[in-house]
Amino acid sequence: MSLPTIAALWIEGPLSFLEQLCLKSFVDAGHRLVLYHYGPLENVPEGIELADAGDILPRTGFLTHQRTGSPALHSDLFRYRMLAKSRETIWADTDAYCLRPFRTETGHFYGWESDRYINGGVLGLPADSPALAALLAFTRDEFAIPPWYGPDYVSELEGKRAAGTPVHASEMPWGVWGPHAVTHFLHETGEARHAFPQEVLYPFSFRDRGKMLKRNLDVSPWVTGNTVSVHLYGRRMRARLVQKEGGAPHPKSFLGRLLTRHGIDPARAPLPSPRGGANDEGDDD
Structure with missing residues (x-):
C-alpha cells in the first residue's frame, strides 16, 4: 500500500527549526509532503513540494481569533476544504512530528488528544x-x-x-471550529470509532509537553511502539524554548535528539520572539 500524501499550511515567512523538523520528518519517513502557502517562504527543507494555498481557500476575509490574533479558524477551514478536494491525503499541523509512516486503509486518520477531545492536528477523512x-x-x-x-x-x-448582535466564530471559545467541532461531528456520525488512542498521535498531553525538553529523560512511558506521531504544541513550545531554554532544546532532550536525527541545526533557522503571528495556528491552548 502506497503512503498517503501529507499536506500542511504555512502562511508566509521563515520556517523555524521546529517546523523544519516536523516537515522533514515526513519526507524522511517516505511521504510526499505538500506545503501550502500564501506568501514567500524561507528555510524550506529539501524534498518538500510547495503549492498555492489560494487554490484551496482564498486569503480574502482571513479569519483570526479575536483574543490571540491566531489564524486558527482559517487553518481549520483550510484543512476541511483541502481534504474535500484531495485524495489519499492526510493533513498535518506544522508541529506534528512523524515518528513512523502514516498508513490507513479507510481514509480515517485521527486520534484522541485527551479524554474529551479528538484533535484535528493530524486529520485524514475520506x-x-x-x-x-x-x-x-x-x-x-x-x-x-x-x-x-x-x-x-x-x-x-x-x-x-x-437582538441583532450575533456572535462571530472568532469571539467563541478556542477550538470552536477545531477539535471541539471535529469531536462533535465524529461522534454524531459514528466515525469517532476510528479514532486512535492518545498514545498514537498525542503521546504527550498538553500538561506533559515540558517532558520533551528534559535532558536524558526516558520517554518510553509516553512514546510507545504504537506511537506514529508526536504533537509538539508549537506555540507554547516555541515560547518555552525562547524564554527558558536559550532558543534551542538541550541536545540530550527528546526534542534535541530528534533534531540530531534529522540533521536540523537550530542556529540556521532560529525561533521568532513568542508574540504569536501569521502562522500561529495555536491549537494547543
Whole structure:
C-alpha cells in the first residue's frame, strides 16, 4: 500500500527549526509532503513540494481569533476544504512530528488528544465522510451556533442573534471550529470509532509537553511502539524554548535528539520572539 500524501499550511515567512523538523520528518519517513502557502517562504527543507494555498481557500476575509490574533479558524477551514478536494491525503499541523509512516486503509486518520477531545492536528477523512460534510457545512456560516457547549451557551447565542448582535466564530471559545467541532461531528456520525488512542498521535498531553525538553529523560512511558506521531504544541513550545531554554532544546532532550536525527541545526533557522503571528495556528491552548 502506497503512503498517503501529507499536506500542511504555512502562511508566509521563515520556517523555524521546529517546523523544519516536523516537515522533514515526513519526507524522511517516505511521504510526499505538500506545503501550502500564501506568501514567500524561507528555510524550506529539501524534498518538500510547495503549492498555492489560494487554490484551496482564498486569503480574502482571513479569519483570526479575536483574543490571540491566531489564524486558527482559517487553518481549520483550510484543512476541511483541502481534504474535500484531495485524495489519499492526510493533513498535518506544522508541529506534528512523524515518528513512523502514516498508513490507513479507510481514509480515517485521527486520534484522541485527551479524554474529551479528538484533535484535528493530524486529520485524514475520506471524501465521502459524513463528518467532513458536516464540518464543511457548519463552517460555511461564520455565525453558526455550536451545539456542543451546552444549552445555556446556545440560549445566550440565540438571544444575541435575535437582538441583532450575533456572535462571530472568532469571539467563541478556542477550538470552536477545531477539535471541539471535529469531536462533535465524529461522534454524531459514528466515525469517532476510528479514532486512535492518545498514545498514537498525542503521546504527550498538553500538561506533559515540558517532558520533551528534559535532558536524558526516558520517554518510553509516553512514546510507545504504537506511537506514529508526536504533537509538539508549537506555540507554547516555541515560547518555552525562547524564554527558558536559550532558543534551542538541550541536545540530550527528546526534542534535541530528534533534531540530531534529522540533521536540523537550530542556529540556521532560529525561533521568532513568542508574540504569536501569521502562522500561529495555536491549537494547543
